[in-house]
Amino acid sequence: MLDLTTQIGTLTLKNPIMPASGTFSEDLAQVFDLDILGAHVTKTITREKRSGNPTPRVCEVRGSMLNSIGIPSKGLDAFKTNVIPFYKNYDAPLIVSISAGSADEFASLCEDISVPGVAAIEVNISCPNIEEDGKAFAMRPSTTEAVMRKLRNATDLPLWAKLTPNTGETTEVAKAAEEAGADALVVSNTLLAMAIDINTKRPKLGNLMGGLSGPAFKPIALRMAYQCAKSVEIPVIGCGGISTIEDVIEYLIAGASAVQVGTATFINPPIMVKMVEGLESYLQSQGLHSVKQLIGSVVDQEASDGLVFMEAAP
Amino acid sequence: MSNIALDTKPDFELAKPIHEVECTIISNEPVNGEYRLLVLNAPSKILDCEPGQFFHLLCPVSDTLQPYLRRPMSIYGYYPDKGELHFLYKVTGEGTSAIATLKAGDNFNVLGPLGRGFDILPNWQNLLLVARGVGLATLAPLALEARRLNRKLTAICSARSDQFLLSLDYFRELGATVIPLTDEAGTSSVENMHSIIEGLIADEGIDAMYTCGSNRILKLLQTVGKEHNIPGQIALEQQMACGIGMCQCCVRAFNRNGAIVNERVCREGPVFDLQEAIGC
Ligand SMILES: Cc1cc2nc3c(=O)[nH]c(=O)nc-3n(C[C@H](O)[C@H](O)[C@H](O)COP(=O)(O)OP(=O)(O)OC[C@H]3O[C@@H](n4cnc5c(N)ncnc54)[C@H](O)[C@@H]3O)c2cc1C
Ligand SMILES: Cc1cc2nc3c(=O)[nH]c(=O)nc-3n(C[C@H](O)[C@H](O)[C@H](O)COP(=O)(O)O)c2cc1C
Ligand code: FES
Numbered sequence: 001m002l003d004l005t006t007q008i009g010t011l012t013l014k015n016p017i018m019p020a021s022g023t024f025s026e027d028l029a030q031v032f033d034l035d036i037l038g039a040h041v042t043k044t045i046t047r048e049k050r051s052g053n054p055t056p057r058v059c060e061v062r063g064s065m066l067n068s069i070g071i072p073s074k075g076l077d078a079f080k081t082n083v084i085p086f087y088k089n090y091d092a093p094l095i096v097s098i099s100a101g102s103a104d105e106f107a108s109l110c111e112d113i114s115v116p117g118v119a120a121i122e123v124n125i126s127c128p129n130i131e132e133d134g135k136a137f138a139m140r141p142s143t144t145e146a147v148m149r150k151l152r153n154a155t156d157l158p159l160w161a162k163l164t165p166n167t168g169e170t171t172e173v174a175k176a177a178e179e180a181g182a183d184a185l186v187v188s189n190t191l192l193a194m195a196i197d198i199n200t201k202r203p204k205l206g207n208l209m210g211g212l213s214g215p216a217f218k219p220i221a222l223r224m225a226y227q228c229a230k231s232v233e234i235p236v237i238g239c240g241g242i243s244t245i246e247d248v249i250e251y252l253i254a255g256a257s258a259v260q261v262g263t264a265t266f267i268n269p270p271i272m273v274k275m276v277e278g279l280e281s282y283l284q285s286q287g288l289h290s291v292k293q294l295i296g297s298v299v300d301q302e303a304s305d306g307l308v309f310m311e312a313a314p
Numbered sequence: 315m316s317n318i319a320l321d322t323k324p325d326f327e328l329a330k331p332i333h334e335v336e337c338t339i340i341s342n343e344p345v346n347g348e349y350r351l352l353v354l355n356a357p358s359k360i361l362d363c364e365p366g367q368f369f370h371l372l373c374p375v376s377d378t379l380q381p382y383l384r385r386p387m388s389i390y391g392y393y394p395d396k397g398e399l400h401f402l403y404k405v406t407g408e409g410t411s412a413i414a415t416l417k418a419g420d421n422f423n424v425l426g427p428l429g430r431g432f433d434i435l436p437n438w439q440n441l442l443l444v445a446r447g448v449g450l451a452t453l454a455p456l457a458l459e460a461r462r463l464n465r466k467l468t469a470i471c472s473a474r475s476d477q478f479l480l481s482l483d484y485f486r487e488l489g490a491t492v493i494p495l496t497d498e499a500g501t502s503s504v505e506n507m508h509s510i511i512e513g514l515i516a517d518e519g520i521d522a523m524y525t526c527g528s529n530r531i532l533k534l535l536q537t538v539g540k541e542h543n544i545p546g547q548i549a550l551e552q553q554m555a556c557g558i559g560m561c562q563c564c565v566r567a568f569n570r571n572g573a574i575v576n577e578r579v580c581r582e583g584p585v586f587d588l589q590e591a592i593g594c
Contacts, residue, residue, distance in 0.1 A: 023556070023560055025559055025560040027560055028560060031331070051576055055553070057553075057562070057563040060383050062380060062382070065382060266555045266557075267372065
């Protein structure tokens, strides 16, 4: 019997493959049976209604993309009445992603979204902290810890902290989130990037800058997932550029207990189904019986000093 | 002004499946200087389409052309009996250039059918279709459906010159009255189009108007629609990433009950109420 299950704190997922926030919605149910997935992760919501950023909201760069969607949100109430009931038709746990501009608003939204039907809360602390200097909470250990403490006090549900690659302090931020009570880390959100049309000389995104996602981003997010897995005890969920089953396996080997798939679903909507199948065949071909045998199996001679040092290296 | 009851259609829970399939190219030939007709051999499961719907196409990648995201393309024709799916497209950039390299026999990955198509309500007997350039591609299946439903169709087709007037024979074969207008002949001005439409209204009456793309035509039809209380629909474009409603990159603003609302072109559209649409 092949065992695809993975453990994220108290939650057992039937397999380690789930969608990334903002690249998944109920609409995908028209493409495949969503219960094939290990979990469902919603687009980040805010308490208030928001319209999001100006268009164009995406552009492509060689084999990858930039987005500046922002967080258009129909608000908390609409989410509770329309979205949560939809996912009750499925066994896969529902992970709700939330965001706010200040630690207190974040905490109060976290409390209000802790309702039946929600299995865990993913806190998108990669969004700007309006009270500080607009820098994302997860750019610094201190702001990460402060917001995570408030969030921890606001709910009994598992808390997944979604980190940003736009920091020079990956391991410190990861540890701060763990200290403050995060149950898992999602590593990571998109990397701030830019593209300019050389004919019009205008930035290709309406918001001037946006987040890089897709294959070009994978080595960076993989490096972060590895660093985080090395520096914390809580599970790490790898996210960034995953588009093949080999990418999934690579993240698991690096130490991720599960993975999130984002942009690849835009190019190939049933890709996560193929990944679940591919993971099974891979385990079989390797004579393994459980995904857990793969997690953290990287052969790195425990180069522990190198971890912190490498962050500063070119 | 009567708004068309778009929201009486089933939502995604009841909606038809979306398929991602490999098709084979039957042909991919230029039809005139600017446009190419792509004919695919397609499985019947993806040919249960509505006029106005689109597919999201995975462009082939080569050494020189490397489009990444899929490209949205209106269905120009769908023929379940022949197992064929047609697209009419204009080469404008990397993605469409890559599509233009496809040869008979090649595989081609398509996702669809997607979005919400045109409505032809039972009491809409006299239909008017107004299109410019490649916009005809989007409206062509509507002509086929109008014939199937036995409705009377008038098509006003506008282009730069005769050479760029597409599909006139196609519309005529379907029993439509075709009115060609060109910049070259000086007949494509908004004023002229307006007086032609007024003439049609006075003559036999128009029950519904359909268009796509052009801002000038949108404004004109909105004016005519308001004045004569004629409902209409418009197919709109916006850049897309996912094409199925997940990413929210394809939103456009609409006027609804005095407020501005954002809707996803790929999901709530690409066909929208004419009066709610805002040009860009
Ligand atoms: C619902 C829908 C139906 C369409 N139907 C047709 C059709 O039947 N025939 C046809 O020729 N064209 C159609 N288009 C436009 C077509 O999608 C674009 O011409 C095409 O994506 C251009 O890609 P490119 O790489 O060649 O051009 P580039 O300009 O290099 O594209 C760069 C990016 O902008 C996007 N983009 C550029 N122009 C448009 C546009 N007008 N609409 C949406 N995205 C755009 C591309 O998808 C790509 O992501 C349709 C668009 C939509 C949204
Ligand atoms: C269009 C788009 C929208 C996104 N929206 C969100 C969001 O609302 N919240 C969030 O935490 N991450 C969001 N992300 C980031 C993804 O969840 C993911 O972290 C990132 O895209 C990297 O993974 P990928 O390379 O597999 O796409 C978004 C990404 C994309 C491409
Ligand atoms: S293209 Fe993704 S929501 Fe429309």
